Amino acid sequence: MNVINRRIYSAVREYQNKYPILAITGPRQSGKTTLLRTLFPDYRYVSLENPDNRDFALKDPNGFLNEYDDQVVFDEVQQAPAIFSYLQTIVDNRSDKMGGFILSGSQNFHLMERITQSLAGRVAIFKLLPLDIKELEASDLLADDPFSQLIHGFYPAMYDRKISSSVFYPNYVQTYVNRDITELMVVKDLRQFQNFLGLCATRAGQLLNLSALANEAGITQPTAKSWLSALESSYITFQLYPFHKNFSKRVVKTPKLYFYDTGLLCHLLKITKRETLLTHPVKGALFENMIVAEFFKQMHHSYQNQSPWFWRDNHGNEVDLLLDQGLSLDIYEIKASKTVLTENFKSLAKFESISTIPIYSKGLVNAGSLNQKRSYGNVISWKDFPEFS
Structure with missing residues (x-):
């Protein structure tokens, strides 16, 4: 073990x-x-x-x-x-x-x-959330490739007892997720809830449209809100809220939905192989989910209190992760690519040009292994973000 x-x-x-x-x-x-x-x-x-x-x-x-x-x-x-x-x-x-x-x-x-x-x-x-990247790396258990890691997932039991993710996650959903939800509230149709959970997975890393989610699941909007609250209370999902301090009404004010564990997320999406993920339309959203969840895991495991947000305007300009440090901001773009292009920093530059709050740090978190300092901002490997002492 x-x-x-x-x-x-x-x-x-x-x-x-x-x-x-x-x-x-x-x-x-x-x-x-x-x-x-x-x-x-x-x-x-x-x-x-x-x-x-x-x-x-x-x-x-x-x-x-x-x-x-x-x-x-x-x-x-x-x-x-x-x-x-x-x-x-x-x-x-x-x-x-x-x-x-x-x-x-x-x-x-x-x-x-x-x-x-x-x-x-x-x-x-x-x-105490699922394992974070630093914990896996320190134990020599971290995959070399981010996409293999996010498919495999982060729950300790798989590493302690050498359980494959293909066995662990179906049992986890059946044994724990369904059980916790039915303890928190009355669910008359468990199959309908499981469908709702799968639909949440398709929206990971995206703006949460509760009305559309409820309609597709065939439930009322209050029921969808209640079920989503139960998923958050059981540490399955969480929401990241938009930063709109000192901005006009043109800023999006809808939260984004994420899962704490990308292995569970991939299981719900029926993605079991790295080759499938690399050409899948949700590749970018899943990588973003892993990085945002990693921030939350390391923040809590280090017992630190940060203020994470995202920012997006109605023209599609977006900062994937924004940290409000009080008198300044740290802003990050997340890209599921190992290639670093100047245009990857475009949204960060746009935000900096209109922000009334000084920007302390700009970073591009990507799927590569190198860390670099560039004039547009820092390039940060997925293995090295974030840095909590």
Whole structure:
């Protein structure tokens, strides 16, 4: 079994002594259990998915927390919402005790709802997403070719247990995605939801037209919005919102849809071979999805807070990723090509010419392996973006 050192470990260690409660959230199979057992080997581990544990916590929260009162991990803690208010009282009564409770869950909506209601200010919250490129590279597991990597995907189980993506993803959808969605809401027709999920995959890296998505899926727009929210809460998809500060009404204000894992995305699109992807119309969108998702993964794994956006006007000029640094902006174009052309920097130059906020850095992220500094901006290899310390 390959031992992959997750970059988030150091941040969790640091804040263990600064907050009475730590919360680890992220999609199923992202490595949360491994993290918990690695970083907290002396803590008691209690899974609230176990019916006996869950029944104890729900029916007798006082007795449950008298039994598990310190140095304990509560996994899938959203299954027992009754204990959150009791935890608040416990940690408030022993304000000098740090890191006594570790909470973990894979449904972000329910977990964050409980934390917001009862534990605000008492919890350090971490997001463990699928493996990032730097983690794979450090473990000598990263593919040499970006398109092979994005098809294979980033979930740790495939690397730990040497499971092929063709086996992993069908099981993942059936075992986890469908299960989480049906726990979050009532889905009368699971086949219709699966069709909706596939239609979301066809829109990865594109502007999200919720009305058109609902019509094609044969559902109402409120249902489409609800299902999409459930996918986001289960860490399957996320949205990137447009930057429109100090711009006119001619700027697009519709978000773009992305998947956290491109292996799952390729599975849904039935793309299993690199040769197929290289000539596929979605090649550029999938490469963009991988790079944008990589930014989010590394941001959370480094426990940093950035403000990522994209920008697009109604003439089609677009900046794929924009980072608002407050007094300046970093802007990036993403191209699924190894060839660097001057015209690739055209949209970045256009944006810089009309922005009232100074541009600190311009970059072109591509599928090549070289990093170069050019007068138009920096050329950045897919393996080296972004750079978080």
